[in-house]
Structure formats: C-alpha cells, structure tokens
Amino acid sequence: MSKLWGGRFTKQTDKLVEEFTASIGFDQKLAVDDIRGSLAHVKMLGACGIIPQEDADKIREGLLSILADVRAGRLEYAVENEDIHMNIEKYLIERIGPVGGKLHTGRSRNDQVATDMHLYLRREVKQIIALLADVMQALVDTADAHLDVVIPGYTHLQRAQPVLLAHHLLAYVGMFSRDAERLQDALKRIDILPLGAGALAGTTFPIDRQLVAKELGFARIYENSMDAVSDRDFILEFLSDASILMMHLTRFCEELVMWSSTEFGFVELDDAYCTGSSIMPQKKNPDVAELIRGKSGRVYGNLFGLLTVLKSLPLAYNKDLQEDKEGMFDTVETLRGSLALLAGMIRTMEVRKERLQQVVKEDFSNATDLADYLVRKNMPFRQAHEVIGKLVLYCISNRKFLTDLSMDEYKQHSELFESDVYQVIDIRTVVDARNVLGGTAGPQVRQALERAKGQITSLGQWVEQALEGEI
Incomplete structure (x- = not known):
C-alpha cells in the first residue's frame, strides 16, 4: 500500500517499522476530535x-x-495508515476522490495532532x-443525613479528639473542591489552538487562524x-x-477500607461495590476502594512517563511525542471510572450509628478538654497537661475511662475538679466546644x-x- 507521504521514498516501509511506529491502536480515540478539527480547517480554507x-x-x-x-x-482502522489522521484522510479520498487530498492544505500532522489533543x-x-x-x-x-453522628478523630492513626462524621466528610469536599479549581485553571492552558502552526514554522498559505479558533471555540491561539x-x-x-x-481519592478509599473492617466497623459498604473470596465464604472485600487506591500508581506513572519523554527534547516536533497519548487516555479513563464508582459507593454505604456511639466512649479523646478545664481554673497549661497525663495513666492501670472515675478519684489528682467535670468530658460537649x-x-458544621x-x-x-x- 502506497503511503500518502511516500513520494520521496524508493522502498516500502518495513512491516516491523510500521507496527512499531503506528499509533492507530490508541489514537483512534481522537477520531471525533480529528474530524472536528478538519471540519473547521476546511471551512477556513474555503x-x-x-x-x-x-x-x-x-x-x-x-x-x-x-x-x-x-x-x-462502523469505521475500521489500518496499521499501514499509521495514525488516526492518515486513516481518516485515506477514507476521505476513497469516498470523494482526489479532492479529499486538498484537506491537508496549509497544515501538518504536527499541528493537527496537537489540536486533536487540545480538543x-x-x-x-x-x-x-x-x-468530581x-x-x-x-x-x-x-x-447532611448524619449530622448527629460522632466518630473518633485521629492523628498518627491514634485516637485524638472526637469529631462529627459530617465534619470528616466535608474535609474531603474541601480537597475535591480545590481539585476542581485546579482542573478548571488547567483549562486555561488547554483552551489554546495550535492549528495553523504547520510542521514547525507556519504555512505559506494565507490562513485565518482566528476563524478556526472561533469555529472550534478556543479562547486563545498559540503565538509561536x-x-x-x-x-x-x-x-x-x-x-x-x-x-x-487520585492522591485525595486514595486517602478517602483507605479510610473506607479501614472503616469497613471488623476492627473498626464504622460503615458497611454495599454488596454492589464489594466482592467475595474464592476460598473463604465469610469474606466481603472492599475491592472497589482498594482498586481506586491502587490505580493511583498508574496515574503517577503516566505523569512521570511524560515528564521523562519531554526531558531534554529539542525543538520542534520529534517522534518521541507520540508517547504523549496513551498515558493521557489512561488517566482520563482511570479518573472517570474511579469517580463514578466512588460516588455510588458513598451513596450506598451504611453508617453504623450504634457501633459509633459505643466506640467514641471507649477512649481518652476527651483528655484535652479536661486539661482545658483546669486551665480555665487558672492552672498553667503545662501543669494541667501533666495532671491529665497522670490521670490517663491511672485510668489505664485501673481499666477505666475518664467518664468512669469518681469525684474522689478526680480530687486525688487535683482539688480543682468539681462535679461539673462530667459535663465537660461528655462526648457531645467535647464536639460542640470547638465552636470556631x-x-x-454542630453549628459550624451546619454552616x-x-x-x-x-x-x-455553582460548580x-x-x-x-x-x-x-x-461534541
């Protein structure tokens, strides 16, 4: 089969070279964008x-x-035609005759493929x-549906202070909101038209790049x-x-994996988002959360892969740049699948309220409030910190929690303790005390x-x- 660019060559391309250099196996994903760019280009030519x-x-x-x-x-693609551009051009010439060859006037595959990827x-x-x-x-x-639910808050994966579940979930809303802002800002660099740059130096034809940009809805045009x-x-x-x-997704998915374990038991993931074991009939594995967590590696790899391709690459176009597409496609598909599945997993999970009510009473996450209690009675914080540290040690030695102690036991550690201490260390009081x-x-979380x-x-x-x- 003769190549559209074959005039200068005296030999057919080696079959192995064709297979090695062809990109049609993956860049066919750009078919709609390639045709869209060609429609704008030919409108301008006319x-x-x-x-x-x-x-x-x-x-x-x-x-x-x-x-x-x-x-x-219905379209079938041929490796011999190398890429999506040549495949479509071949089809065009077959359908309308030699006039189809005029489509490529005033452009190169270099600016054509760049345009396709921007689109x-x-x-x-x-x-x-x-x-997102x-x-x-x-x-x-x-x-919103669990505003009254309190869960343990952690630092170093150790019980720290109790928080509202809603507060914990809204932390991820904040992260994802910034992710959305980053992607919105990235669109400013994506929304630039390369078409008209030719192979590297522009074209001798009197093209109208502004017309093409308007037709394709681009905000700006590459000036060089x-x-x-x-x-x-x-x-x-x-x-x-x-x-x-993806890093943010892994953090949330890791918590879902932990929270759904027997050791935590905070939530129950829906059966539709879990799988079983081939040998252990009792198992219910959080595979979707684990896979989202695992797929972050391929997204990171795609970033470092392209950084490496571009490292030290001289101007202008080089065949190395063919390696820019697969990682981009893979990342898009990974994000789309991960986000769609995560939304469903969140909506269908069951929050185990009774378990959480029990859990938040079985730690010393109210210890800081006990120290603050003494500070309000004019004890220096460092001294209060030591008193409560010893009080916690006493509880551990006697298999008790702070709410189990008698007033006499409190008085043994400081005469400043009064009967109002029990209200201060109530979990709901501890949570609502963080009213900043x-x-x-609660009031802050509702706002x-x-x-x-x-x-x-707005988003x-x-x-x-x-x-x-x-399109």
Whole structure:
C-alpha cells in the first residue's frame, strides 16, 4: 500500500517499522476530535479562497459521513495508515476522490495532532469536573443525613479528639473542591489552538487562524509555531492535577477500607461495590476502594512517563511525542471510572450509628478538654497537661475511662475538679466546644455544609455552561 507521504521514498516501509511506529491502536480515540478539527480547517480554507468553495463543501460532506460511521462504530482502522489522521484522510479520498487530498492544505500532522489533543482534553476535563462534582454531592448528602453522628478523630492513626462524621466528610469536599479549581485553571492552558502552526514554522498559505479558533471555540491561539507543535505542558498540567486528585481519592478509599473492617466497623459498604473470596465464604472485600487506591500508581506513572519523554527534547516536533497519548487516555479513563464508582459507593454505604456511639466512649479523646478545664481554673497549661497525663495513666492501670472515675478519684489528682467535670468530658460537649470557624461543633458544621452546597451548585452551573457546544 502506497503511503500518502511516500513520494520521496524508493522502498516500502518495513512491516516491523510500521507496527512499531503506528499509533492507530490508541489514537483512534481522537477520531471525533480529528474530524472536528478538519471540519473547521476546511471551512477556513474555503472562506479564505485557498481551495474552491465547492471543494470545501465536498470535503465537508465526506467528513460528516465518516463522522457518522465513527459514532456508529462502523469505521475500521489500518496499521499501514499509521495514525488516526492518515486513516481518516485515506477514507476521505476513497469516498470523494482526489479532492479529499486538498484537506491537508496549509497544515501538518504536527499541528493537527496537537489540536486533536487540545480538543479531546478540553472536553474530557470538563466531564471529569462534572464527575468530581457528583462525588462532592454524594459526600455532602451523606454528611447532611448524619449530622448527629460522632466518630473518633485521629492523628498518627491514634485516637485524638472526637469529631462529627459530617465534619470528616466535608474535609474531603474541601480537597475535591480545590481539585476542581485546579482542573478548571488547567483549562486555561488547554483552551489554546495550535492549528495553523504547520510542521514547525507556519504555512505559506494565507490562513485565518482566528476563524478556526472561533469555529472550534478556543479562547486563545498559540503565538509561536514551534511552541504550538512541540510542547505538551498542557497534558503535563492535567496529569499533575490528576495525580493530586487520585492522591485525595486514595486517602478517602483507605479510610473506607479501614472503616469497613471488623476492627473498626464504622460503615458497611454495599454488596454492589464489594466482592467475595474464592476460598473463604465469610469474606466481603472492599475491592472497589482498594482498586481506586491502587490505580493511583498508574496515574503517577503516566505523569512521570511524560515528564521523562519531554526531558531534554529539542525543538520542534520529534517522534518521541507520540508517547504523549496513551498515558493521557489512561488517566482520563482511570479518573472517570474511579469517580463514578466512588460516588455510588458513598451513596450506598451504611453508617453504623450504634457501633459509633459505643466506640467514641471507649477512649481518652476527651483528655484535652479536661486539661482545658483546669486551665480555665487558672492552672498553667503545662501543669494541667501533666495532671491529665497522670490521670490517663491511672485510668489505664485501673481499666477505666475518664467518664468512669469518681469525684474522689478526680480530687486525688487535683482539688480543682468539681462535679461539673462530667459535663465537660461528655462526648457531645467535647464536639460542640470547638465552636470556631473550621471547627467540628454542630453549628459550624451546619454552616460549612451550607457553604459546600453552594459551591457544588455553582460548580454544577459552571459544568453545564462549559459542556454546552462540546461534541
């Protein structure tokens, strides 16, 4: 089979070289974006008089027929045609004749593929933000439904201070909100048009890049042709943001794995998001949470892989850049699957309230409030810290908790203790005592919940507007 670029060559490409250099096995994901970019390009060629308008119209009709086949899954791709661009161009020429060869006037595969990836990533990032907003909504809904539930708060994975479950869940809403902001900001670098840069130096044809940018909805145009075709910082930024997002997902999934264990027993994950053991009939494994946690490794790897590809790469285009796509595609698919599954897992999990009511009474997480109690009675904090430390040691030695101690036992450690101490160390009092902005007290958490709802509403409106007009 003759190549569209084969005029300079006297030999056929080695079969192994074809297989090694071909990207059609993965860049076919760009088919819709490639055709969309070509439709804008040919419209411009006709409008600028670079090719006859009747040829532009014929090419447009051919591209639309191929687009219909792509969407219906009817198009077959050939390795011999190397990539998505050459496959579509071959189909176009077969359908409308030699005039199809005019489509590539004034452009190169270098600026064409860069445009395809900008289009693809712009659309997919918006979809990912939409999925992220849904996870945030699931967290807010769960928090809203369990405003009265107290759980142990941890530092160093040791019981520290009690917090509202809603407060704990809203911590992740805060993280995911910043993830959404990062992705929204990344769109500023994604929303730039490379088409018109040619192979590296521009084109001799009088093209109208602004017309193409308007047709494709790009906010800006690359001002340097070499920059346009050779850099992939917009993908790196996405992969970096995706890695941070996956890190946040792993933290929450790790807690779901722990919380659903027998040792914790805080929540029960729905059967639909768990699997069993092939040998142990009693097992219910949190596989979805574990896999989301595990898949962070591939996303991190995709980031470092592309960083390595770009390291020391001279201007302008090099074949190395073909390695920019698979990691990007994989990261997009990993995020989409992880976010969709996590939202469902959150919505269907059961919070075991009775277990939590019991658990929060079986530790010394109210010890700090006991120290503060003495401080309010004019004891220096360091002295109060020592008194309560010894009191906790006494409890451990006598297999008691602070709420089990008699007033005589309290008086043995400090005469400042009075009967009101029992109210001070009640778990609900301990929680509600943190009534400062960002604290876990009920009034503060309710206000934070309302703020989160407002954020999600605004984010949802942004997503709806951002996706308007995208294919």
